[in-house]
Amino acid sequence: MTFIQSHIFLMFVYAVAAGVFFSFLWRNDRRERIRFFLLIFSSLFIGGTLLAWLMYPFPLR
Amino acid sequence: MKRKTLTAMILAFLVPGAGHFYLGKRARSVVFLVVVLFMFVAGLLLHGKLYVAEQGKPLTLLATAASMGAGIPYLVARSMGPFGDLGSFTYEYGTAFTLTAGLMNLLLILDSYDIAEKRKE
Numbered sequence: 160m161t162f163i164q165s166h167i168f169l170m171f172v173y174a175v176a177a178g179v180f181f182s183f184l185w186r187n188d189r190r191e192r193i194r195f196f197l198l199i200f201s202s203l204f205i206g207g208t209l210l211a212w213l214m215y216p217f218p219l220r
Numbered sequence: 221m222k223r224k225t226l227t228a229m230i231l232a233f234l235v236p237g238a239g240h241f242y243l244g245k246r247a248r249s250v251v252f253l254v255v256v257l258f259m260f261v262a263g264l265l266l267h268g269k270l271y272v273a274e275q276g277k278p279l280t281l282l283a284t285a286a287s288m289g290a291g292i293p294y295l296v297a298r299s300m301g302p303f304g305d306l307g308s309f310t311y312e313y314g315t316a317f318t319l320t321a322g323l324m325n326l327l328l329i330l331d332s333y334d335i336a337e338k339r340k341e
Contacts, residue, residue: 163266163310164309164310166313169266169310169313172262173313173316173317173320176255176258176259176320177320179251179255180251180252180255180256180324183248183251183252184252184327184328184331187341
């Protein structure tokens with residue numbers, strides 16, 4: 160199962176799980192939950208990807 | 221602290237979502253159970269580390285406390301032996317998943333308290 164060895168896939172799964180969790184924890188209304196989920200998910204997934212690209216110029220060693 | 225509050229918090233600690241189930245938040249409890257259990261089990265399957273406090277390594281205390289937040293799933297996993305393969309490609313992710321699951325459950329304990337004390341819906 161090579162997709163499990165994909166950073167992007169694992170980051171996506173983590174973002175979905177965290178988004179679902181916090182949207183149910185901190186919001187009661189369905190529409191609010193969806194909106195909050197999208198906020199959390201995009202912050203984690205897109206934010207993480209952005210951060211990765213920002214770190215790209217820096218050498219590993 | 222009311223007895224109902226304490227019961228909800230203890231249940232929340234033992235089983236993810238159980239506190240919310242006890243307080244009548246059935247749909248939420250199922251979501252929390254699924255998400256937290258999924259994160260915890262996925263973390264172990266990804267060869268993440270299941271922290272145990274180690275002598276001379278104070279940060280492992282924090283990590284152990286976070287992992288133990290998962291409640292009974294942590295105890296079950298501990299009884300199944302050591303987890304964590306440093307050489308695995310998914311080690312860091314697995315560890316992050318497991319720690320996050322424990323921390324999520326700690327948040328659920330606090331949320332159970334708030335609901336039981338009528339500080340939130």
